[in-house]
Amino acid sequence: MADYKNPSYVARSMHPRFDELTSPGEAVPYSGIYRCDGCAHEIVSTEGHVMPPQNHHQHSSEQGPILWRLIVSPR
16 A cells, blocks of 8 residues: 655545556556555556566466556646
8 A cells, every 4th residue: 555644745536547457568547656456566657658567476366367556646
C-alpha cells in the first residue's frame, strides 16, 4: 500500500480509471503508481510505456494472474 505524509498532496477520487486492470506487456493507460491485485507488489509506470512483462515477478497459483491496478495518479 502506498504511504503519504502530507494529505494536502493527495485527494480521494472515484474516477473509473482506478477500477481498470492492466495485464503485463500492455500499454500503460495512465501515469501513476500501480499495485498488483494478486500480491500487492507496487510499481511506478508512465502513460504510453508498457507494463512490465509476465516474468517481472512470479505468482503462486493462489495469487492468480498478474494484473495491475492504478492506485495513485497525478491530476
